[in-house]
Amino acid sequence: MARKWTFTDRRRPGRPGTRRPVKALIVRMARENPTWGHRRIQGELARLGCTIAASTVWEILHGAGIDPAPRRSGPTWRQFLAAHAHAITACDFLVVETVLLKRLYVLIFIEHGNRRLHLAGVTAHPTGAWTVQQARNLAMDVSDRIAGLRFLIHDRDPLFTSTFRQVFEAEGLQIITTLSRTPRMNAICERVIGTLRRELLDRILILNERHLALVLQEYLIHYNRHRPHQSRQQRPPDLTTPRAHDVTDLNDQRTVHRRPVVAGMISEYHHAA
Template structure:
């Protein structure tokens, strides 16, 4: 008997039905966990039987259906780690990212004019190398004069010409970094990053950080970032006139919008836009986004915006700002910690508090 993909899909639909019934019923938590464990073990058994029947094949792959049901179950209850013995939690999270990438690739199929063939591209590059001063319009006119088909438009030709953008000089880099260092107490930085959900939707996270203290002033999650929403988040981040002198941001259309720029001007904040494709000009925002990804979002699969927002708020306010030390501020925390009296190791009693269901722990001295 061959384990077909329809069996896994049936098992997945059954799990969704059971979960929905659990939400409506008044069954206790123990019974709910037993149901989920049963579904998980059945899926693993089906996968093991499927691999046993395919043992003669050279390469054995995990079926997409098994990946889907594993991702779904692991997201519902982290305690299923103990019964998911075939694969580690990191593997299940990697599966979710792969499934999201495939889903996004299908939705991101380019529409419009077909791409020009490689022979036409080679001809464009040849003409450009022979005449480097010619503009895309001039090359387009040569194609028309010589009656070469297909004749690409000037905008299409410009896409394939090498960019002559000069990199910043060492003096320019030093000058900009000196500005950041001298005005760090008056600078905030902002940027967006995205996180995929269990159902393959995209959530957008706004992060605002203070340069000098490394404190995350505000973090928020949305499914549809707009200029109006971003302005409201900055109002929430600047109560009682607590505003920076400078705000560093990239060339995102939201930050460049008239509404957002008017808000900065009326609030007395000077906008400092980074150059195109120059993430080094916004180093603190880029670094903190990398930190959040490595320490939080790489370990979770959020259901929706509220779920992710709750986790990030807990991480920022219960761990990052208050207990996580930073080398850039001499091993201190963004919000200064209380000063504890000096004690020997044998006399020290620590109290620990879990953060994000035990992903991290914070410590304080017991009196």
């Protein structure tokens, strides 16, 4: 009796599963046609002689991590930023406390496309007039590249006055003001401020305004000329093409030299001449 009623021939409950080739074809149609929804794909499969429910098509697309058609019709936020990064620059204030508990303010700018960092100025008493003057100085310093920029991102700090915006609007830039308490709208600038703190300011004591300006200027040279960036295939901002190095034997430590910068806080490594 036990050998007879093993139920090995009983069919599993529910509808039969969708065949793997059909699933692959559904995913392929969705990737090749970003504007097609699950019902449009169902209709195309019906024309090919494959009968399948629209809900099944939706489940297959959802399981493959493919969003509905309206969300696939345009570029993602990452793709949008990558496409327009060459035309975007951003600015923000960095606050630094000195040894004597004096608060200093640093105005920095960063170009999204090449990650080039600019130090606009350091002051203990920022005003609207001071910010406008730093904007004019920056516009003169980057006059050869400012024609390729289209957008300037900054927050709602009252120091960014209408005159400050007019300096860049006169150069053809469109001002984008971030929302309140939304640092991710200016994420690249916030990230470089975090980099300045982690790599430099959290590891050194600042005496006064002049000391901070000297330290930041030296770090700025390291950041723009040597520090690698993942978004630029590990190239520094000032390097437009990859370096062509000969293959070296890194087992021989004598071929690599260390050069300390910023009072030894940061190391740079170079091939021996």
